[in-house]
Amino acid sequence: MPEPPEPPEREPLVEFSPHTSVAWSHEFLAQSLEAILVYLAADGAHHLRPIHAETLRLGWAPDRQPGAIVLEAVERYGLDPLMVHSTSWRHEDGRLVLTYLAAVAPPSEPSGYLVDEPVVRAELARGDAFGPPPDIGVAQVLEHAFRHLAWLVRDDASVGEALAAWKAFLERYEPEPFRAFGAGE
Amino acid sequence: MKEVTCLCGWQTRGSDDEIVAAIQEHGESVHGRRPTREEVLAQAVDLGGPSGDAGAA
Numbered sequence: 001m002p003e004p005p006e007p008p009e010r011e012p013l014v015e016f017s018p019h020t021s022v023a024w025s026h027e028f029l030a031q032s033l034e035a036i037l038v039y040l041a042a043d044g045a046h047h048l049r050p051i052h053a054e055t056l057r058l059g060w061a062p063d064r065q066p067g068a069i070v071l072e073a074v075e076r077y078g079l080d081p082l083m084v085h086s087t088s089w090r091h092e093d094g095r096l097v098l099t100y101l102a103a104v105a106p107p108s109e110p111s112g113y114l115v116d117e118p119v120v121r122a123e124l125a126r127g128d129a130f131g132p133p134p135d136i137g138v139a140q141v142l143e144h145a146f147r148h149l150a151w152l153v154r155d156d157a158s159v160g161e162a163l164a165a166w167k168a169f170l171e172r173y174e175p176e177p178f179r180a181f182g183a184g185e
Numbered sequence: 186m187k188e189v190t191c192l193c194g195w196q197t198r199g200s201d202d203e204i205v206a207a208i209q210e211h212g213e214s215v216h217g218r219r220p221t222r223e224e225v226l227a228q229a230v231d232l233g234g235p236s237g238d239a240g241a242a
Contacts, residue, residue, distance in 0.1 A: 049194070050191075050192070050195075051193045052191070052193040052194045052195045052215075053193070053194025053195065053196070055194075056190070056194055057190060057194070057196050058190055058230075059188035059190060059229070059230025059232060060230070060232070061231050061232060061233070062232070073190075076192065077192070111192070113192040113194075
């Protein structure tokens with residue numbers, strides 16, 4: 001009986017190669033939590049930043065909810081929280097930084113550890129279709145956060161209730177084509 | 186690996202011994218108060234990973 005012919009060599013239909021070959025490690029990705037404390041005054045939003053840093057950076061244990069950590073920090077400064085919400089993330093100095101905006105009631109007696117700075121408008125930091133912006137400043141993080149809140153205050157009932165007094169202020173952060181939507185509510 | 190953030194925003198990471206030494210120096214030089222080891226460690230957040238202290242598992 002003749003030998004069966006050798007099957008032709010074919011390219012595999014699916015390549016089972018790994019996307020990465022780096023073993024998991026708790027040191028591989030160091031996360032960092034950034035809390036930006038803001039309150040609304042008659043002249044607009046104010047940023048309460050720590051006296052020795054641009055923003056408040058908090059240790060984030062792997063088993064903790066980040067929002068709870070931010071709330072605890074707000075209370076350490078004797079501030080009255082209205083809402084905490086994550087508004088952006090970025091990769092910075094080898095860490096993943098998750099930013100939370102914490103809206104607080106206007107402080108009756110500001111902490112000596114905080115500097116009160118008015119929030120100014122900024123051009124958003126833009127990347128390209130496949131990558132982040134090369135540099136992101138605090139003003140741009142705040143601009144992005146308020147644009148996010150401008151949408152959320154209308155879309156999310158709990159945020160809308162917590163920030164009812166902020167709605168008029170946040171309207172200026174809505175993109176112009178959408179400002180008519182919801183007018184007269 | 187642990188991390189401590191001072192109310193002023195200053196931050197340090199490291200082993201227990203490293204963060205205690207760093208924040209005691211910071212507290213004394215910047216705020217005029219040297220916190221105890223227990224006070225520092227009570228505020229420290231364990232980020233996971235090796236502690237770096239001698240004898241640590």
